[in-house]
Amino acid sequence: MTDAAKPALRKAPDWGRRLVILVPALWLAVFFVVPCLIVLKISLSQTVIAQPPYVPVLDLAAGWPGLRDFAGGLSLDSYKMLGSDWIYLTSYLRSLAIAAMSTVILLAVGYPIAYGIARSPRRLQPVLIMAVFLPFLTAFLIRIYAWINILQREGLLNDTLLALGIVREPVVWLATDTAIIIGIVYSYLPFMVLPLYASLEKLDESLLEAAADLGAPRWKAFWLVTVPLSASGIVAGALLCFIPIAGEFVIPDLLGGSSALMIGQTLWTEFFQNKDWPVASAVAIALLLVLLAPILIYQHVQMRALEDR
Amino acid sequence: MxxxxxxxxxxxxxxxxxxxxxxxxxxxxxxxxxxxxxxxxxxxxxxxxxxxxxxxxxxxxxxxxxxxxxxxxxxxxxxxxxxxxxxxxxxxxxxxxxxxxxxxxxxxxxxxxxxxxxxxxxxxxxxxxxxxxxxxxxxxxxxxxxxxxxxxxxxxxxxxxxxxxxxxxxxxxxxxxxxxxxxxxxxxxxxxxxxxxxxxxxxxxxxxxxxxxxxxxxxxxxxxxxIADFIGDINLIEGRVASSGLGHTVIESMTGGRFLVAAEATVGAAVAVALRPEKLRIDTVASGASGENGFPGRVTEIGYLGGVSVYKVRLDNGLDMKATLTNHTRLTAQPIAIGERVRLSFAPEAGVVLLR
Amino acid sequence: MRKGPSIFNVTLVALGLAFLYLPIAILVIYSFNASRLVTIWGGWSTRWYVALWHDSAMLDAAWTSLRIAALSATAACVIGTLAAVVLVRAGRFRGRTMFSGMVYAPLVMPEVITGLSLLLLFVALDVGRGFWTVTIAHTTVTMSFVTVVVQSRLLSFDCSLEEAAMDLGCPPLKTFLTITLPLIFPAVAAGWMLAFTLSFDDLVIASFSTGPGATTLPMRIYSEVRLGVKPEINAICTIMIAVVALGVIAAALVGKRREWVGRT
Known part of the structure; x- marks a missing residue:
């Protein structure tokens, strides 16, 4: 404002702020929340051979009677099916078991790496973190595929083991749970290391020195100071891995066997092979219910981590 | 504005x-x-x-x-x-x-x-x-x-x-x-x-x-x-107005002793008198100085700040006071030592009567 | 945490990186294998790259994927940055908890659920599935990642810079464009790259939300891989890795030049 021109003094409009909120909120409502509600609705429908392959179809043009017919047509058949067939229950349990096991292994593998990076020279840290993150930027599918090369019967792992005389016969790696877990740990490692690093990096070296000064041996200082202070990173990393792993499809499909399925594969099969949309939706809703608690905890941790800074 | x-x-x-x-x-x-x-x-x-x-x-x-x-x-x-x-x-x-x-x-x-x-x-x-x-x-x-x-x-x-x-x-x-x-x-x-x-x-x-x-x-x-406490260094003496006349007030300190300030106030009111440390005079008892508003005490601490020195004095009535002295000459030793008996005094114009 | 690296630390990091990079290195090496049998080393050759060049289906899929990734990453950047601005700057408003819930949920939502739900939405809306539906689906999933990246940069952003601009007579929108955006640009760019990669990489959501005529590269690779290991796949994977590596190096160089950004 120059001294010559006196500005017109008037109030600032508020619609700009509203628009900024509205755009992402609307997008997420339409493409995230509404689809989830549709899944819920279809899980309560029945399968027919038609297009779309389920009844009842909600016809809002039919008005109130249409809505009533729709409500009357809903059924829990798909959920009953989930309960009656062992295949579903076992694949849920299997998914959770594999997810839990992988998460524990990921923590065991990821923590030392994150710890090592956090204690390396400052200048080097961004480079190392980038190095951990880089494989994640090369396609997921490629990384799983790379492991097929290694794990197959005539693959490099068996070649190496035979050459070293550790085993006499080629070991079957592919199509086992071991292969699935190796693939998962390999693919999700950056997701574990990054939150752990974020919490470890903030840790003040002088805290460990103080612990040592007060007479705690190194391992004890680590256990009593470092681990509790990185708890938020541990929780965030574990959930960031556990939740998507439980619904994983590609890794078990490519590295696992065909005998026992993970829930992501079951959903895929119901949808693409059996064309049973209501059951596929019911599988999705049930999975969502199982994962609801971890998802809520993750959101809580995420919000607190971002807003407490 | x-x-x-x-x-x-x-x-x-x-x-x-x-x-x-x-x-x-x-x-x-x-x-x-x-x-x-x-x-x-x-x-x-x-x-x-x-x-x-x-x-x-x-x-x-x-x-x-x-x-x-x-x-x-x-x-x-x-x-x-x-x-x-x-x-x-x-x-x-x-x-x-x-x-x-x-x-x-x-x-x-x-x-x-x-x-x-x-x-x-x-x-x-x-x-x-x-x-x-x-x-x-x-x-x-x-x-x-x-x-x-x-x-x-x-x-x-x-x-x-x-x-x-x-x-x-x-x-x-x-x-x-x-x-x-x-x-x-x-x-x-x-x-x-x-x-x-x-x-x-x-x-x-x-x-x-x-x-x-x-x-x-x-x-x-x-x-x-x-305000007195927030701005600069201050000595606050709580007391009560004993008598007040044209341009002068006698205040009875809570801890004993009476003194005179150049102000007017309601008799009986609870007040505080604010005294800046640089407005206090400090003499050794031995020097035999006398005059108005004098309180005997003993030096408990001395802070040398370069241009000035701060003396902390415990008065005989129990109050702790601070007084500053400008160091006019280059000192090799403080003119007043810790533990020495001193007499603090101030002019009636130096004190400010605070009601709040 | 500082101090010189101990041998223990160096070993930990080295082992971790070896685990991450060894499989990729093996894949790259084997893409130059002359032998058709993937497991037997037949000498160096570029024949699989030549074969790939003549695989028009694969090239089409790659082109489709590139376009989808670029478009959805750009859209995700715009919406995701807006969402980050809302989360950091809008303060309290009605539905804020709901809003942040919607933003963070796609980060962890299993892909099969997101894919299925979006497909059912597209069916319900009766829109033709293909290029655009995949783009929308990818935008929805990747915008949350952009939000998280931009949000953490915005949180460390000195608000007085914006206040100073407004104090000097700059209206709010212009302030955002001339002051805030240039300064958080590295984060937005990083978010774009992340979104691009996620989209370029995605099999599950694309499989659900696509229709006839729009096959993405991962879908193509997946159908080939299911039939067993093929040397051409090694070749295309190597190319993808090279592209990503070049992108990252370029980004790092740009980042170095812009190092003053973020320092105030």
Missing amino acids: RFEAVSKRFGNFVAVELLSLDIFEREFFALLGPSGCGKTTLLRMLAGLEQPTEGRILLDGLDISGVPPHRRPVNMMFQSYALFPHLTVEANIAFGLKQDGMPKPEIATRVREMLELVKLDGFGERKPHQLSGGQRQRVALARALAKRPRVLLLDEPMSALDRKLREDTRFELMELQNTLGLTFVIVTHDQEEAMTVADRIGVMNAGQLAQVATPSEIYEHPNSRW
């Missing part, structure tokens, strides 16, 4: 409460107070960065309470300087002028003027991170002044500078204000700074103005115990 019963609340927290204040044209006004007293909030309300919850803020009689910051003829120098790191010094200074759509040649001239004014000619092409702290501070000042605002707001402008630079900058600021003839409002927690630069000081405490007056008035005639 006028605040009329302005309040600002953040949730349940009251930052500023029913505050009224006039700031005059071409005045150098300082808002002084401990951290969290609401002085920065007040400044931000002037800039339009915060809106008052209640009350009005008037500029030349116009209510500007709802006007957004970019439409106010008021510019601010931020505590962090807030220099745009991706722009050069020149572009930083030109930023505000560009917003007004000033023609390019004029902008160039004005930027050159400003750089000259803050003695940074030749630094225009640099980026903020290539400057020292003092230079950045000048750029921030030049940027805020470039638009020739009606009022310049300074938020703790010297808190990031070291002591020597801070003292030089104070005088430069005063000179600038003099030459440009602008209204300056400065927020600071450094009382020495406020006393040096300001024509008037508003001392804030807990969201309210405790006293608004010239620096000497605030120092010599504080209006409450809190």
Whole structure:
């Protein structure tokens, strides 16, 4: 404002702020929340051979009677099916078991790496973190595929083991749970290391020195100071891995066997092979219910981590 | 510029409460107070960065309470300087002028003027991170002044500078204000700074103005115990008015002893008498000095500060007092030693009677 | 945490990186294998790259994927940055918890669920599935990642810079464009890259939300891989890795030049 021109003094409009909120909120409502509600609705429908392959179809043009017919047509058949067939229950349990096991292994593998990076020279840290993150930027599918090369019967792992005389016969790696877990740990490692690093990096070296000064041996200082202070990173990393792993499809499909399925594969099969949309939706809703608690905890941790800074 | 019963609340927290204040044209006004007293909030309300919850803020009689910051003829120098790191010094200074759509040649001239004014000619092409702290501070000042605002707001402008630079900058600021003839409002927690630069000081405490007056008035005639205690060093003696006549009052100290001050007060009122340490006289008992308002005691601590020495004295009635003595000559040993018996005295004009 | 690296630390990091990079290195090496049998080393050759060049289906899929990734990453950047601004700057408003819930949920939502739900939405809306539906689906999933990246940069952003701009007479929108955006640009760019990669990489959501005529590269690779290991796949994977590596190096160089950004 120059001294010559006196500005017109008037109030600032508020619609700009509203628009900024509205755009992402609307997008997420339409493409995230509404689809989830549709899944819920279809899980309560029945399968027919038609297009779309389920009844009842909600016809809002039919008005109130249409809505009533729709409500009357809903059924829990798909959920009953989930309960009656062992295949579903076992694949849920299997998914959770594999997810839990992988998460524990990921923590065991990821923590030392994150710890090592956090204690390396400052200048080097961004480079190392980038190095951990880089494989994640090369396609997921490629990384799983790379492991097929290694794990197959005539693959490099068996070649190496035979050459070293550790085993006499080629070991079957592919199509086992071991292969699935190796693939998962390999693919999700950056997701574990990054939150752990974020919490470890903030840790003040002088805290460990103080612990040592007060007479705690190194391992004890680590256990009593470092681990509790990185708890938020541990929780965030574990959930960031556990939740998507439980619904994983590609890794078990490519590295696992065909005998026992993970829930992501079951959903895929119901949808693409059996064309049973209501059951596929019911599988999705049930999975969502199982994962609801971890998802809520993750959101809580995420919000607190971002807003407490 | 006028605040009329302005309040600002953040949730349940009251930052500023029913505050009224006039700031005059071409005045150098300082808002002084401990951290969290609401002085920065007040400044931000002037800039339009915060809106008052209640009350009005008037500029030349116009209510500007709802006007957004970019439409106010008021510019601010931020505590962090807030220099745009991706722009050069020149572009930083030109930023505000560009917003007004000033023609390019004029902008160039004005930027050159400003750089000259803050003695940074030749630094225009640099980026903020290539400057020292003092230079950045000048750029921030030049940027805020470039638009020739009606009022310049300074938020703790010297808190990031070291002591020597801070003292030089104070005088430069005063000179600038003099030459440009602008209204300056400065927020600071450094009382020495406020006393040096300001024509008037508003001392804030807990969201309210405790006293608004010239620096000497605030120092010599504080209006409450809190102000007396906050500004400079002080000895407070609690007491009761025993008798009062024309231009003099006798006060009975709570801890025993009577003394005379040159003031008038209601008989029986509970008051405090404020005494600046430099206005106390300190003599060894051995010297046999006598006169009004004398209290015997013993020196408990001596602090040597270079120009002056501070003596802590425990009076026989139990009060702890502080007195300063100017070190007129180069000392090899203190004239008065720790543990020595002394006599503290003061002139009736030295004491200020505080009712609040 | 500082101090010189101990041998223990170096070993930990080295082992971790070896685990991450060894499989990729093996894959790259084997893409130059002359032998058709993947497991037997037949000498160096580029024949699989030549074969790939003549595989028009694969090239089409790659082109489709590239376009989808670029478009969805750009859209995700715009919406995701807006969402980050809302989360950091809008303060309290009605539905804020709901809003942040919606933003963070796609980060962890299993892909099969997101894919299925989006497909059912597209069916319900009766829109033709293909290029655009995949783009929308990818935008929805990747915008959350952009939000998280931009949000953490915005949180460390010195608000007084914006206040200074407004104080100097710059209206809010212009302030965002001339001050905030240039300064958070590295984060937005990083978010774009992340979104691009996630989209370029995605099999599950694309499989659900696509229709006839729009086959993405991962879908193509997946159908080949299911039939067993093929040397051409090694070749295309190597190319993808090279592209990503070049992108990252370029980004790092740009980042180095812009290092002053973020320092104030």
